[in-house]
Amino acid sequence: MIDPMRMRTRVAALALAGAAILMLLPGGASAQSDDDIRALVAKVGDAKDYPGATFCAVFEKTDVTVEESGLAHFRRHNLVKILTDQGAVDRSTLRFDYDPASNLVTVERIRIFRKGGAVESVDLSSLRDLFAPASMIYWGARMKVIGLPRLAVGDAVEVETYKKGFEIAYLDGADTTASLDESRYIPPMQGHFYDVVIFQDNYPIKEKRYSLHMPKDKPIQYEVYNGALASAQSFDEKGTHYSWWRGDIPAFKHEPRSADPSDVSTKLVLATLPSWQEKSRWFAAIHDTIYCDNAAIKDKARELTAGLTTDVEKVASLQHWAAQEIRYSGISMGKGEGYTHHPGKMSFCDRCGVCKDKAGMLITLMRSAGYEVYPALTYAGARVEQIPADQFNHSVVAWRHKDGTYTMLDPTWVPYSTELWSSAEQEQNYVIGTPWGEGLMETPYSPPEKHVLKIVSRGEVDAAGN
16 A cells, blocks of 8 residues: 555655756746736636636646657646636635656646735645545546635636646556656657647636647647637757647536537647557557466356357357456556556456456457457547547457458446447447557447337325325
8 A cells, every 4th residue: 555645755756856857848838927917817807707607717828848758748837717706615625636657746836816916825835645536446546635725706826737647547556656767657658649638628718728849850640620729830959849729718518418528629639649550559469468368267258158059149148247247346457557458367356347357358258269359449428539649438349250340349338238339339439459450440320229228217105105
């Protein structure tokens, strides 16, 4: 178990190392005087200008510098104006989530610009580094939390943070206080960088800006979806510099059964990876030895398929066992957690895991039964764009037939459906990990007559028996 006090000591040491690196980094958030900030806050307006909003972001600026290894340094500078009393409550506590095995977050400065003109610096010694709340997935995520002095309508909160690393939950299983090894912050596909930036949030934003600094010989491809962004590009002896920005962004309005925000809000997707085929080959390679079976798994596969005559019947039996006997509860297997399936023998023993581990268990069972199957990545509920940045939240299984076609299988959702592949996942993008490399694919449309009809009836009996 990680000692929280030792963890805070390690984070402080890494923060000093990060600060030393930052002095050498190009770019950075543009310097603004206190008078400049006051003027911006005044121009925002008040609650009547933003119906329904409790606060408004005056600006949100992210400045990213990428090293040759793919290690990324993020500097964020945000300013929020309080519009209502509820907004003061909403922003009374700030939380910064991170995973100590894959990224580091340092809160550098928090200031409050009071409506009357005073500027108040928040004492960062009250910042607490705690385990983040967890439910069903227990991978050691942490959070930094700080309470702010009492806020009032018209005040503005300025926050500056530094972060390095990547976003995939990646635990190395070692004592994370043992060394200052920078390798934990380099992404799994070493040398590559990707990001997906949504230019909208649940509150109004007056200006959002994303700047990126890349090494000279590291090209990046990008595309803007669901709208337009202003942009600029330049280069010098340090590398190539990009900026994208947008102003006067309204709050995102959620509607029942609406599309995922990433499918409708303006977003920027960028990646150094040249193609999905390369991602496919990498994903297959990291699972090369994951699906080895043993005598117990062989026996279970024979037991589950005994007496069944068709491949569909056999596969359905194997899938339902993986779906129902591997309880959804994520525990860390150590290095590779978050993007690698647990070994089949581990899941068979532990009888628990998340979607990727259910998928790994099914692949192990099916290969033991003689089928050709591969791991696949998908995004349940949203679109995956053609730019090969990681845009996935779910792992499934691809069953390859002799003619080269695939049948997709999902042991996470199958308990709620009689189908091999839930019709709730129709027209969904996915990438299969194979040694030869596959491109971005899409599951077919599922007509209504093939769907499961679910009827929920609610009744009530009163004291008189009505």
